[in-house]
Structure formats: structure tokens, C-alpha cells
Amino acid sequence: MTSGSTGLAGTSILYDTIVPVCPEMNSPEGLKGPEGTTRPPVKILIVEDDEAHIELIKRGFSGGYEPTELIVAMTVGGARAEILKNPPDLILADWLLPDGKGAELIMSTQGVPVIPVVIMTSHGTEQIAVEVMKSGAIDYVVKSETTFTEMPHISTRALRQWRTIRDHDHAERALHENQEELRLALQAARAGVWSYDIKTGVIHWSKEYARLLGHGDDTGCPGYAYWVSCIHPEDRGLIHRLIQHQTGPVVKDIDLEYRIILPDGMTRWMNDRGRVFFDPAGKAIRVLGISVDITSRKMVELALAHEEEQYKNLVANINDVIFATDQSGVLTYVSPVSERVFGISPKDAVGRNFSDYIHPEEREEAKRRFSEALAEGPVGIETRLMVTGDMIKYVRISSRLVSTNGMVTGITGIITDLTERRQLEELKIRAFYQIEKNLGQMAVLNDQIRNPLSVIVLLAGAAGCREGQKIIDQAMEIDALVKKLDQGWAESAKVREFLKKHYQIQKE
Amino acid sequence: MTTIFCVDDNPDLVELLAELLKMTGYEVRTAPGGAECLRMLEDKGFHPDLILLDIMMEPVDGWETLRSIRDNPKTRDIPVAMLTGKHPTMSEAGLYGPMIDDYLMKPYYPRQIDEVIRHILVRADHVREVIHKARDHGVEGQVLSDYQRLASTVEVLKKFKEIIGTIEPFHDDLISNAEDRFAKIREQFAKSGVQA
Numbered sequence: 001m002t003s004g005s006t007g008l009a010g011t012s013i014l015y016d017t018i019v020p021v022c023p024e025m026n027s028p029e030g031l032k033g034p035e036g037t038t039r040p041p042v043k044i045l046i047v048e049d050d051e052a053h054i055e056l057i058k059r060g061f062s063g064g065y066e067p068t069e070l071i072v073a074m075t076v077g078g079a080r081a082e083i084l085k086n087p088p089d090l091i092l093a094d095w096l097l098p099d100g101k102g103a104e105l106i107m108s109t110q111g112v113p114v115i116p117v118v119i120m121t122s123h124g125t126e127q128i129a130v131e132v133m134k135s136g137a138i139d140y141v142v143k144s145e146t147t148f149t150e151m152p153h154i155s156t157r158a159l160r161q162w163r164t165i166r167d168h169d170h171a172e173r174a175l176h177e178n179q180e181e182l183r184l185a186l187q188a189a190r191a192g193v194w195s196y197d198i199k200t201g202v203i204h205w206s207k208e209y210a211r212l213l214g215h216g217d218d219t220g221c222p223g224y225a226y227w228v229s230c231i232h233p234e235d236r237g238l239i240h241r242l243i244q245h246q247t248g249p250v251v252k253d254i255d256l257e258y259r260i261i262l263p264d265g266m267t268r269w270m271n272d273r274g275r276v277f278f279d280p281a282g283k284a285i286r287v288l289g290i291s292v293d294i295t296s297r298k299m300v301e302l303a304l305a306h307e308e309e310q311y312k313n314l315v316a317n318i319n320d321v322i323f324a325t326d327q328s329g330v331l332t333y334v335s336p337v338s339e340r341v342f343g344i345s346p347k348d349a350v351g352r353n354f355s356d357y358i359h360p361e362e363r364e365e366a367k368r369r370f371s372e373a374l375a376e377g378p379v380g381i382e383t384r385l386m387v388t389g390d391m392i393k394y395v396r397i398s399s400r401l402v403s404t405n406g407m408v409t410g411i412t413g414i415i416t417d418l419t420e421r422r423q424l425e426e427l428k429i430r431a432f433y434q435i436e437k438n439l440g441q442m443a444v445l446n447d448q449i450r451n452p453l454s455v456i457v458l459l460a461g462a463a464g465c466r467e468g469q470k471i472i473d474q475a476m477e478i479d480a481l482v483k484k485l486d487q488g489w490a491e492s493a494k495v496r497e498f499l500k501k502h503y504q505i506q507k508e
Numbered sequence: 509m510t511t512i513f514c515v516d517d518n519p520d521l522v523e524l525l526a527e528l529l530k531m532t533g534y535e536v537r538t539a540p541g542g543a544e545c546l547r548m549l550e551d552k553g554f555h556p557d558l559i560l561l562d563i564m565m566e567p568v569d570g571w572e573t574l575r576s577i578r579d580n581p582k583t584r585d586i587p588v589a590m591l592t593g594k595h596p597t598m599s600e601a602g603l604y605g606p607m608i609d610d611y612l613m614k615p616y617y618p619r620q621i622d623e624v625i626r627h628i629l630v631r632a633d634h635v636r637e638v639i640h641k642a643r644d645h646g647v648e649g650q651v652l653s654d655y656q657r658l659a660s661t662v663e664v665l666k667k668f669k670e671i672i673g674t675i676e677p678f679h680d681d682l683i684s685n686a687e688d689r690f691a692k693i694r695e696q697f698a699k700s701g702v703q704a
Contacts, residue, residue, distance in 0.1 A: 444564055446593060447563070447614075448564070451518040452520070454521050454593070455524055457616065457617060458618055461618040462618060472617070486675065487674075487675045490595065490675040490676050
């Protein structure tokens with residue numbers, strides 16, 4: 001039951017499903033295309049059981065200025081089959097058909113007809129008109145000589161109206177969806193948006209921004225001063241400079257990090273990115289921004305920075321040199337303190353073999369002990385290093401193997417400078433032996449003093465006179481003094497024993 | 509005639525002491541050091557009744573000389589008294605106490621030295637007498653030798669305690685051990701019918 005004045009009926013391959021949106025038809029010119037372009041004909045399904053009316057409608061379109069493909073169905077059922085087979089752009093349906101009403105062909109999704117339907121009636125009563133419009137038809141015409149002639153115009157108008165409805169609906173839905181997506185995205189990102197009208201001072205917050213500031217869903221903002229009061233006092237200057245005095249094209253894009261204080265006193269870190277808008281004269285009129293709560297990231301950053309600072313301080317302040325070598329002993333890292341302790345800059349040391357620095361007399365022995373001991377686990381050896389200007393440093397090297405996937409990739413360790421300690425140790429030993437020597441000499445001297453005393457006492461005793469006794473008494477006083485020295489010596493012996501134990505000094 | 513052998517590296521003292529002892533009626537020989545002392549003792553005809561030995565001498569000191577005297581069978585039994593200005597230590601007391609017969613700190617009165625000599629000689633006579641009897645009663649040689657040493661050891665250790673004790677605590681178990689051993693030997697002698 002199809003026919004077309006311009007041919008191609010039922011052969012279109014442009015539409016394989018019921019998709020009414022035809023991009024080429026979105027132009028406000030309706031059926032008119034841009035000059036010089038060829039466009040597919042508008043497909044119109046005529047649903048009419050009166051052959052005479054069909055003929056009149058067709059004749060009406062033949063006078064039209066738009067290429068039109070006319071398809072005809074005489075029943076509701078026939079029309080449905082036709083719609084499925086070859087979806088039209090527009091349906092012109094009679095109000096009353098043998099198997100139902102033309103309005104039954106109206107299919108709507110969310111209140112918008114999928115295909116616009118214009119209902120034609122033979123009798124224009126108000127009741128029918130209301131019923132037709134309620135059913136969702138795009139237009140309603142009473143059949144007459146005039147309306148048949150006007151059909152191309154009526155069709156164009158109907159299509160245009162339908163497109164307007166549809167586009168509006170799409171736009172609204174898209175907007176709604178965008179807003180919803182934005183809202184969800186903002187919530188998920190702990191972000192909010194705001195705008196600041198520089199001229200009026202009016203600030204708009206999104207709900208999300210209000211929530212970030214701890215103000216619930218309140219979108220109203222009491223004003224700039226209040227906004228600033230939410231910001232950490234130390235960061236307010238930053239905001240002032242960027243926003244309040246944003247009067248020239250100095251800054252177009254805003255990217256700043258600052259802290260806010262929540263009503264409960266908690267501090268949170270925000271990152272605001274925004275843009276300043278200018279009037280044609282180049283004067284800033286509006287700032288639009290998005291705020292993201294970056295507290296977690298900032299905390300990690302601050303903790304990391306703190307940790308790094310501590311590590312740097314630690315490495316810089318300890319006198320132990322940290323080093324790493326590859327598996328062949330070539331230094332890959334030397335901590336900066338090396339410069340201060342050994343006069344060797346890390347830059348010079350890296351790339352050289354560690355053993356180059358070991359005193360030649362100890363090199364082979366140290367290498368042997370290292371390789372033997374490292375196989376067992378962490379190792380500590382004491383050796384001598386040759387540093388700047390052939391200076392010798394006594395050091396302790398504590399190190400361990402570094403393995404990756406079971407393969408030895410190098411050695412890491414710590415070098416402790418023992419030079420000063422060693423010098424002190426030597427000084428201590430020398431001092432100790434000096435004390436020993438002095439004490440020994442004291443014991444000898446005591447003995448030597450007692451020899452002449454003995455002579456004096458014996459001589460005086462032999463004399464047997466009063467003066468002799470006096471001399472003996474004096475000699476005994478001297479002996480008493482020497483005895484005190486003996487006492488000191490005996491006590492020193494105890495001190496010596498203590499020193500020996502405490503300082504682990506072995507008699508050589 | 510009783511012969512006293514004075515060994516001291518101080519010539520004035522050794523001369524004076526010799527004079528003094530000679531006046532008391534002893535025969536006196538002197539040596540200016542440990543090495544000379546030992547050399548003189550090697551002389552077959554020389555066997556003094558008592559040696560007065562200084563400690564701080566060079567190059568062979570008194571203790572070294574003492575050990576050589578005790579190691580030599582010819583001189584082993586000669587009583588030795590240390591006459592010294594050196595304050596003894598606890599370890600010296602333990603080590604040399606059993607090897608000497610007296611320890612006299614310088615400076616000493618003539619009377620003191622006289623008493624020391626007399627005491628040692630009397631005790632030596634007594635010890636010789638007891639040993640003679642004991643040998644007759646069949647007491648073994650080692651026990652006799654122990655008796656001879658211990659007869660003076662307890663007294664010497666007590667003397668050390670007198671001197672050392674003024675400065676540091678003395679290890680009394682040194683004395684009690686020597687006493688116990690001496691008592692046991694005397695018991696053994698008594699069993700053999702010898703009064704020690």
C-alpha cells in the first residue's frame with residue numbers, strides 16, 4: 001500500500017531503527033536545506049482509509065517545494081507495519097480508521113513523541129480537538145480543500161514544532177544529567193565551585209563548597225568578609241591579593257593552596273583553581289573557581305617533607321659516612337658528611353673502588369675478611385683508610401650485602417671515624433704507663449729513703465746518748481711520712497687494677 | 509761461731525750493720541747485691557747461719573736472689589730475713605711468706621735486728637733438733653722439709669699482716685691455712701712420738 005511521488009519509497013537505508021533525530025533536519029529552516037546541497041526527501045506516512053482524500057493529499061504535496069517521499073497506509077495496523085519497516089519523519093493520520101484511531105500511532109518517550117503525528121478529521125468539533133491534543137498529537141487539521149493544498153506547509157510547521165519540543169527536551173535532559181554528574185563528581189572529589197562577582201561583591205557557593213566549609217547545604221554566602229574569615233589567618237593575605245584586588249589583567253588563572261578552618265576548629269587544606277573574567281575594557285569582573293579538599297594529599301606531602309628534612313638533618317649531622325657499592329666494590333653512593341669527616345667529596349668518591357681508599361698494608365687483608373664475613377651476614381671490621389693528602393684515618397666499617405631477587409647487587413654500610421678515639425686510647429695507655437712508672441719510682445724512692453734513715457737510726461742508737469734518741473725520733477718521723485707515701489702507693493695499686501679493668505689496658 | 513751474711517746495695521748501711529753485728533759477736537760477711545750474694549754462696553766453704561737480704565737491688569733483686577737460694581739444695585735450708593725499705597704487697601706475702609724467716613722494715617733499731625737474729629737462730633736450732641729426732645723416729649724427708657718451712661711461715665705471715673694490715677686488709681686465710689698444715693704435721697710428729 002505504498003506509493004511515492006518522488007520514488008525511493010521503502011528503499012531508504014538511512015534509517016534502520018526508529019530514530020527520529022535527523023541531524024540535517026535540525027536547522028531552523030525546517031525542511032529547507034542549505035542552498036546547493038542535496039538532502040534526502042522528507043518521509044511522510046499518510047494513514048487514511050479514504051482513497052479520494054489520499055489523492056487530494058498527494059496532490060497537495062505535489063505542489064510543495066520540498067522533496068517528499070510519501071508512504072500510504074490505510075489502517076492503524078498497516079501503518080504500524082510501515083513504521084517498523086521504514087520509519088517516517090512525520091505521520092499524517094486520519095482521526096477515524098477502520099481498525100482504530102489515528103492517535104494510537106502516537107508513541108512518546110518521556111512526553112516527547114518519537115515521531116510527530118498530525119491528526120486529520122473530517123469534522124472539527126471542539127471535543128475532538130481537545131482529545132487529539134491530549135493524545136500527544138503535534139497538530140490537528142480539519143480536512144478541507146484548503147488544508148489538503150496546505151499540507152506541505154502544515155507538515156513543515158509540525159516538524160518544526162516537534163523538533164523544538166524535542167531539542168528543548170534533549171537540552172533540558174542533558175543539562176540535568178550534566179548537573180547531576182557534576183554534583184556527583186564534585187562530591188566524590190571533595191570539591192566545590194564558587195563564583196565571585198567583583199563589581200557587586202556577590203559570592204555564590206555550590207552546595208558542595210558550602211559542605212566543604214562545614215556549612216551544610218547552605219548555598220548562600222554572607223559575603224566576602226565572611227568567606228575570608230573561614231580561611232586560615234596565615235593564608236588570608238594570599239586570597240586578598242588574588243581576589244579582592246583582582247582589578248587588572250595581571251592574573252588570568254588562579255591556582256593556589258590555602259587552609260580553611262572548619263566551625264569545629266579543624267584545619268583543612270584546599271586547592272583552588274579558577275579563572276578571572278574580564279569586560280571588553282580589560283577590567284576583571286568575575287572570578288570563577290573550583291575548590292578541592294587536598295588535606296589527605298597535603299598531610300602526606302607535609303609528612304614526607306618533614307621526614308625528608310629529618311633524614312637530611314640526620315645524615316648531615318652524624319659523623320658516620322653512609323656508602324653503597326655495586327657488586328665489584330665501585331662506590332655508587334657516599335653521603336655528603338664524607339667531605340667533612342674525610343675531606344673526600346661524594347662526587348669524587350662515586351665511581352672509584354672502595355678498596356682504593358683502604359691503606360695498602362691492609363687492603364688485601366680487609367678484602368679477604370670482607371668477602372669471607374659478608375657471606376655470613378652483616379660485618380664490622382676495623383681498618384685504616386687513606387684519605388685526602390695521604391692522611392690516615394682509623395675507621396670501623398659496618399656493612400652488609402644488598403641482594404635483589406637473590407642476586408648480590410652490592411654492599412651498603414657505615415664508616416665510623418675512630419681516629420680521634422684511637423688517639424685518645426693511645427694517649428690513655430701512655431698516661432697509664434706513665435702513672436705506673438711514677439708509682440714504681442715512688443716505691444723505689446721510699447726504699448731508698450729508708451736506707452739512709454736506717455744508717456742514721458743505727459748510728460744514733462749506737463751512740464746511746466740523749467741526742468741519739470732525738471735523732472732516732474726524727475728519723476722515725478721521716479719514716480712515718482714515707483709510710484704515708486707507702487699507703488698512697490698501695491692505694492694506687494688498687495686504682496691501677498681498676499684502670500686496667502675499666503680501660504681494658506693490657507700490660508705490654 | 510755464728511755467721512751472718514748481709515746483702516744490701518747501700519754500702520754505708522751494710523758496713524754499719526756489719527760493724528754492729530760484729531760487736532754483738534757474730535761473724536759477718538757482706539755482699540753489695542743479689543748476684544754477688546749468689547756467687548759467694550756457691551763457695552763450698554761458705555755456709556752462713558743466716559742471710560739478711562735487701563729487696564730493692566739491681567740488677568738481681570732480693571726476691572730473685574731468695575728464689576735462687578731456695579732452689580739450691582746447698583742453700584735451701586739457710587734462714588733468710590728480708591731487711592728492706594720496701595712496703596710488701598699482699599701478693600708478695602702470699603708468694604714469699606713460706607720462703608722466708610722474717611721480714612723487717614727499715615729503719616730498724618739495733619735492738620730490733622738483734623732480736624730478729626736471735627729469734628731466727630733459736631728457732632732454727634729447735635727445728636734442727638726436732639727434725640733430727642723425727643728422722644730417728646722414721647718420719648719421711650718431705651714431711652721434715654715441710655715442717656722446717658712451716659715452723660717460720662705462720663710467724664712470717666703474721667708479721668706481714670702487721671705491716672700490710674695498716675694499709676690494706678690482709679687475707680687471713682693465708683695464715684689459717686699455714687696454721688692448719690703446721691698443726692697436722694705436729695700431730696703426725698706426736699704420733700711418731702716426737703714433741704715438736
